[in-house]
Amino acid sequence: MLDHSITELRDAIGRDLPSIASPDDLERFRITYLSRSGRIAALYDTLKSVPKEEKPRYGQLINALKQETEQRFEERKQEIESRATAARDAVDITMPGRMRDKGTRHPITRTMDEMKSIFTSMGFGIVYGPEVEDDYHNFEALNFAPHHPARDMQDTFFVKDDLVLRTHTTPVQVRVMKDRPLPLRVIMPGRVYRNEAVSARSNYFFHQVDGLYVDKHVTFADLKGTLVTFAKNFYGSSIQYRFRPSYFPFTEPSLEMDITCFLCAGKGCRICKHSGWLEVLGAGMVHPNVLRNCGHDPESVSGYAFGMGVDRISLLRYGVDDIRIFFENDIRFLNQF
């Protein structure tokens, strides 16, 4: 009799479980079979009327049915719940995310930032100076004789007889040497101007980073070491470089540094004028006349100075073929950085 009831109940459970489709169905099933007043609980009640020696066997049978039902109910429940989650997540995740508009940094600033970062990590501070300079700071204090041919190199914008748009960032050297105590170890970034017609390769304003180190016992060997460290960090440790004697009125001895053209790896191309070399900076030991003009005794202190252009290097680094693109500031250009 009880055997029959157990079999019948198992069959009923077997029929009902698969038809469960919703959380409501689940609850209904639980109440019908598994609740305290449910049909499995009712079976335990009928156990009372079973002969004593049969009780353990029936007890085990009902326990087994209960366990089996609970397990299958749990499985079904999870199935239903995960189906509900799936329904909730049924969005097209290939749609774009809620993007924010990005802003970019100008490539010239990027180049400048990298230069600043290398020099600051080498112990250089950063100083700025005015873009309109007087003749004294731009030329005279820097040892440019009044009619020296070197002034041929500098075609200059004049604001007044003795005021110019600075032709280099070097006059800031004079200002810091006069204003600040030694030792002095600074770079001087900024905008400079030359009275030159605008073309793909040249502009009437551009950007430079000058550097200066004045202290006791600063040598040409220190200068070379600093420049090599900079170049290897900035252009890559594998570059080849060369130093050439050169001439600037404000340094002596003077040099120019070339690196292997990174576009043709030194084989020679249009950019390096088929020489395989790119001139990247000028430098030298601060001329004794300049030290003297700035109130220092060249017998007791010495210094080195260097200067490099930012725009031309940026052209090469980013593969831009016309310098005017930098200052057109087209959003389609800016967005590439």
Added chain:
Amino acid sequence: MRISFKWLQQYVELNASIEDVAATLTRLGLEVESIELQGKGLEGFRVAEVLEVKKHPNADRLKVCSVLPAAGQEPLQIVCGAPNVAAGQKVILGVAGTTVPHNQHDPEGKPFVLNNATIRGVESKGMLCSGKELGISDDGSGIMVLDPSAVPGTLLTQHLGLDDCSLEIGITPNRPDCLSHIGIARDLAAAYGVALKMPNGTLNEDATRPVTAVTSVEVLNAADCPRYTARVITNVTVKESPEWMKQALTAAGLRPINNVVDVTNYVMLEYGQPLHAFDMDRLEGKRIVVRSAAAGEVFETLDGKKHTLSGTELMICDAARAVAIGGVMGGANSEISPSTTNVLLESAYFLPTSVRKTAKRLGISTDASYRFERGIDPNMTQHASDRAAQLLAELTGGTVAAGIIDVYPSPIQPRTLTVRVNRVNAMLGTELSADVVRRLLTSIGIAIKEEATSGTFTCSIPTFRPDIEQEIDLIEEVARLHGYDNIENKSSGEVVFTAPDLREQRVTELRRWLESNGVSEIITNSLIDRNSAALFSRDLVSVRNPLSAELEVLRPSMLATMLQTVAHNFNHSAERVHLYEIGTVFAAAGGTGFQHYVPGVGERSVLGICLSGDAHSLTWHEKQRKVDIFDIKGLVTSLLTGIGLDNSNLIYYNAPSSLTEMTIGIEINGSYVGFIGRCRPDILKRYKIDQDVFYAELDMNSVISEGRNKRYREYSRFPKVVRDVAFIVNSGVSVASIEQQIRTSGAPAVTSVTLFDVFEGKSVGEGKKSIAFSLTLNATEKTLTDAEIDAVLSSVITSVTDTFGATLRSL
């Protein structure tokens, strides 16, 4: 400076390749910019002889030639289309495998490689070439016919003397001595450790005719003309120079003219001494007077141009009139012509500054002025004159009058300098011995006069090195000759600490913040036209010599150049233009914030931000809209708080501005730092921008120097209560004033007040608006009770309704 490699080797024996010599020159500071091999592209072509010419059996215009490629070789059969080909001619032959530089039948003239061919059924084993095909002349009408003396089998380059190469050397302004072959040879001789060979030749003078008997020189301006020498060469025959001379000049970049002029140019390129040859028979009184020009004097130079003189120019004159501008250019009235028979040869030293001023004022730059300006050797004048006289005698058949007239009242002496060996090493970071220093300096002609035991040399500096003025210049010579490569690259062992630059860090923070918030950096020019500038300010700084009227005035406002970029982008269909720039603005007088580094010009570093067009790019989740004043206000407010400037320090007020409408001034801790607003329509119209542009300008110095020390403020650990209140007020009442009233009357329990709705409409009544705030109430020491909260709210409500005549709106 263009140098002939062949010519150079007359003065220095170089057992080195051209590449090695070029690299050595560059290491010496004489940068070789390019090497040009003569006869490039002519490899493989040889002289040949046409033995026989027959008609082509199948073509009227073609001929079949028998050509001897070299003595003793089998003649070659060659089909030729040139109308001028004839038996007995010496011609240029290219055989299979040779590249013809210029294809006359190709529209672009591309080179092609010769093959054995069959032309209209007749075999052809090569090609006879025209000058055009070889790129050595413009004549493509027929084959090039060589001199009858040409030897078949000779390489064409050899026959034409094109076996030289030219070096283009960049000479820095401090090395006038290297504007000559001997000057460059001197440095090379030092570098290779070989001797410098000066030209040798014997000058034969006609002892019967002393120069003083035929001419005289009077120098009236010795300051500008410290030395003037003259020689006379008579009975010259002006004609073409011999091949060696023409080839040397050509390789050095000069065009041969005639034997007299060529000699002066040759000696200039040899010694660096510019010379001038006058037709002596065209000199009035057959003599020279050196004087300053008269103001207003008109002079015609030999290029046919007339110059009105200012009076400062140094003029070379004859007894009656000017015949040359000293050191710059000769005159048409006395130049060498084919009929010249007697020559007065000038070799002089003119003052560099004088020549420079004159050349600049007259806008003339010649090979002579270029050298005089930089400073030639005043003591080479006679050597160069002797050399030129010798060559003139050889090349023109003329006779050199005995002696030289040399007006040199105050001879320029070699400079004496001392150099200390320990100073050399201290500057260079080297350990060079006194011997090495002595050897290096003497190798370039510096005489060590005296040697003290203390390692100090007294040096006599040759007058061809005017650039060596003090000890440091000698140290540079040592460094250069020792080799920059042989000086250590010293990486300093000393640790240098530099404090982090807080201002730099703040600028970086500011840039990052703007970029993260969708604003891109631009870099614009700083010069604009006067009319545009006038829109922004009357306090302008302008350039006297601008490139153009468009670039005359230094920008008085960042907006002035940023708007150019905004306009450019709208013209190129941009939709969202959100830009910033950090740069300098200029003013003559300038107000607050301007720094006056030089008198009469103020500079200020500012941050400009322009927002225009769409507020954001097109997306699926947000409706498109244009930017408005609250975008720029929100951006700037968030920016200032974002970089650590506490919002409570910002005070907004309606400020008048010549640039913007709806202008809001910004202060930090009571000082003005900038403003926000919408650009005035008349300004936008000038830039042809038809959209609103919202602009913010902040003074960089204030923004980055403002302190931002952070201190912890205790926050409540008890539950917060949020209550919303809405008021109906007259439209003219500002949100900020109500907000301030709530803060004041609700303090300290009300810890935050946030506007979340503003509404105007019929339901709130004509001329009224509804303003809704969300209030957060909190106490640091306990949980607020309902009664306490109600009490605070009621006092807030009373205060607002009383102050603004507001009514509470039920929510």
